[in-house]
Amino acid sequence: MDSLYSSSSAIISLKSPGSDSSSVSRNSFTCFSGSGHKVGSSGVVMDRKAKIVEGDNGYVLEDVPHFSDYIPNLPTYPNPLQDNPAYSVVKQYFVNMDDTVAQKIIGHKNSPRGIHFRRAGPRQRVYFEAEDVHACIVTCGGLCPGLNTVIREIVCGLHHMYGVKKVSGIVGGYKGFYSRNIIPLTPKSVNDIHKRGGTILGTSRGGHDKSKIVDSIKDRGINQVYIIGGDGTQKGASVIYEEIKRRGLKVVVAGIPKTIDNDIPVIDKSFGFDSAVEEAQRAINAAHVESESFENCIGVVKVMGRYSGFIAMYATLASRDVDCCLIPESPFYLEGPGGLFEYIEKRLKENGHMVIVIAEGAGQELLSESISSMDKQDASGNKLLQDVGLWISQKIKDHFSKKSKMAINLKYIDPTYMIRAIPSNGSDNVYCTLLAQSAVHGAMAGYTGFIVGPVNGRHSYIPFHRITEEQHQVVITDRMWARLLSSTHQPSFLSTKDVIEDKRDEEVQQEHCSDNNLVNKEISYTCN
Numbered sequence: 001m002d003s004l005y006s007s008s009s010a011i012i013s014l015k016s017p018g019s020d021s022s023s024v025s026r027n028s029f030t031c032f033s034g035s036g037h038k039v040g041s042s043g044v045v046m047d048r049k050a051k052i053v054e055g056d057n058g059y060v061l062e063d064v065p066h067f068s069d070y071i072p073n074l075p076t077y078p079n080p081l082q083d084n085p086a087y088s089v090v091k092q093y094f095v096n097m098d099d100t101v102a103q104k105i106i107g108h109k110n111s112p113r114g115i116h117f118r119r120a121g122p123r124q125r126v127y128f129e130a131e132d133v134h135a136c137i138v139t140c141g142g143l144c145p146g147l148n149t150v151i152r153e154i155v156c157g158l159h160h161m162y163g164v165k166k167v168s169g170i171v172g173g174y175k176g177f178y179s180r181n182i183i184p185l186t187p188k189s190v191n192d193i194h195k196r197g198g199t200i201l202g203t204s205r206g207g208h209d210k211s212k213i214v215d216s217i218k219d220r221g222i223n224q225v226y227i228i229g230g231d232g233t234q235k236g237a238s239v240i241y242e243e244i245k246r247r248g249l250k251v252v253v254a255g256i257p258k259t260i261d262n263d264i265p266v267i268d269k270s271f272g273f274d275s276a277v278e279e280a281q282r283a284i285n286a287a288h289v290e291s292e293s294f295e296n297c298i299g300v301v302k303v304m305g306r307y308s309g310f311i312a313m314y315a316t317l318a319s320r321d322v323d324c325c326l327i328p329e330s331p332f333y334l335e336g337p338g339g340l341f342e343y344i345e346k347r348l349k350e351n352g353h354m355v356i357v358i359a360e361g362a363g364q365e366l367l368s369e370s371i372s373s374m375d376k377q378d379a380s381g382n383k384l385l386q387d388v389g390l391w392i393s394q395k396i397k398d399h400f401s402k403k404s405k406m407a408i409n410l411k412y413i414d415p416t417y418m419i420r421a422i423p424s425n426g427s428d429n430v431y432c433t434l435l436a437q438s439a440v441h442g443a444m445a446g447y448t449g450f451i452v453g454p455v456n457g458r459h460s461y462i463p464f465h466r467i468t469e470e471q472h473q474v475v476i477t478d479r480m481w482a483r484l485l486s487s488t489h490q491p492s493f494l495s496t497k498d499v500i501e502d503k504r505d506e507e508v509q510q511e512h513c514s515d516n517n518l519v520n521k522e523i524s525y526t527c528n
């Protein structure tokens with residue numbers, strides 16, 4: 001606990017309200033004071049999405065909403081943690097109101113201080129009395145190791161730290177708000193759920209009906225909503241927050257980002273990711289053992305990663321048995337010089353076996369060339385992908401049986417749901433606890449419309465729009481991908497493909513030129 005909330009170089013204090021910070025208007029419609037809670041003074045500017053505080057030397061705080069932004073004169077209460085014997089030993093347990101966390105911690109002498117987020121943690125004063133709180137928890141989207149741990153720690157955190165007794169579970173995702181009965185959650189009922197995979201509440205895709213959900217929240221007297229889910233879920237949470245604010249309700253909406261794909265931006269890493277990478281090792285090991293045992297054998301492992309190949313990349317880096325890792329961010333091609341088939345042939349000749357790890361979203365453009373595109377979506381509107389693992393396995397088999405004289409063996413392993421359905425490992429459990437507790441502290445302090453997550457190791461409150469507007473992806477020009485390329489020795493595909501494409505473009509242009517010269521010599525092209 002100490003390290004979570006203790007000060008560090010990445011945490012910087014805001015200038016006090018009404019200080020000389022410059023006030024910049026970006027589509028602004030409401031101004032708040034430097035503390036972010038009082039309407040009317042300069043220093044903080046809120047546009048339709050962002051609540052921005054600007055300070056000296058390029059300091060920017062991307063703040064999160066607070067009840068007092070839209071409900072005036074709310075009473076506050078001393079934080080009951082001040083009397084909690086477990087926490088009384090902690091020096092400076094309460095977070096300074098103005099502590100913020102820097103998004104970028106590498107700077108230069110003259111570089112601006114840049115974007116900051118509000119530091120998560122317990123505040124001296126809270127906006128709820130324990131007996132008035134009715135909290136609820138919902139899980140949406142796909143499964144992820146650690147969901148149950150987050151549920152457990154929200155229930156226990158509310159109960160043990162703030163004395164909150166009334167916590168309900170929403171069953172089956174967003175649609176559960178209006179189509180199912182809620183279930184009571186107590187420290188006793190959630191006591192050992194962290195040892196189980198999945199979510200005890202159930203989950204779903206689709207079914208986000210803003211009005212019905214907010215009606216249900218209001219009718220049930222719920223005033224803290226904890227929403228655990230991925231990018232789609234947090235978009236839905238943001239819509240719920242806006243509707244709650246429009247209706248002027250004193251209801252917190254707090255998001256806990258969940259994605260096994262690790263595709264949420266801004267935060268360091270999403271929970272369950274480490275567990276998933278660890279579990280993926282088991283499949284890769286199996287592929288390695290199989291491939292080593294047969295002549296010219298290729299082990300192919302497909303892992304999750306719709307748009308981001310983090311699981312594939314980290315599992316590959318961790319394993320050291322992988323010869324080729326294919327991810328959505330790095331286009332590849334099969335035939336010709338520098339292509340995958342050429343590399344496989346070379347590797348088999350050198351080593352007699354090889355392991356390929358492929359993320360489910362890799363090579364989708366190649367698949368749609370050879371299989372007519374289904375263009376189907378799931379209930380949330382996510383594109384349903386074709387099975388790249390089966391496709392690539394078939395392509396490799398076809399190539400070696402028809403075009404190459406080399407006889408090969410191929411073992412295809414698809415551990416997709418096995419990786420996702422496990423309980424979280426030890427380090428993810430601790431991480432889930434910190435996420436849950438940070439969310440509880442933020443809610444009790446009256447912050448709303450935020451997601452919680454570590455930024456450079458410090459837990460922070462981040463506005464929804466920062467994580468719903470972009471996607472975290474592997475940057476193939478970064479060092480991590482270079483490390484992978486140097487560990488697998490696979491081709492980078494990119495450069496050769498570019499060369500081929502450039503060549504093709506040149507040829508087309510040449511053809512174009514000569515055709516036109518023949519047909520109509522009056523039209524002049526630049527043919528270099």
Ligand SMILES: Nc1ncnc2c1ncn2[C@@H]1O[C@H](COP(=O)(O)OP(=O)(O)OP(=O)(O)O)[C@@H](O)[C@H]1O
Nearest residue numbers: 141142205206207208229230231232233235236380
């Ligand atoms: N733009 C949106 N507005 C409102 N609700 C949304 C939006 N996008 C998704 N949702 C809702 O959020 C829930 C979860 O979305 P989705 O199925 O895309 O999973 P996710 O949260 O992105 O998690 P995963 O990482 O498993 O994909 C669904 O109930 C869906 O209806």
Ligand SMILES: O=P(O)(O)OC[C@H]1O[C@](O)(CO)[C@@H](O)[C@@H]1O
Nearest residue numbers: 142143259260261304305306378
């Ligand atoms: O089969 P489901 O449950 O829709 O989930 C599959 C999707 O979930 C994810 O793991 C994201 O949670 C994606 O990688 C994957 O495409």
Ligand SMILES: [Mg+2]
Nearest residue numbers: 141230231232
């Ligand atoms: Mg998603």
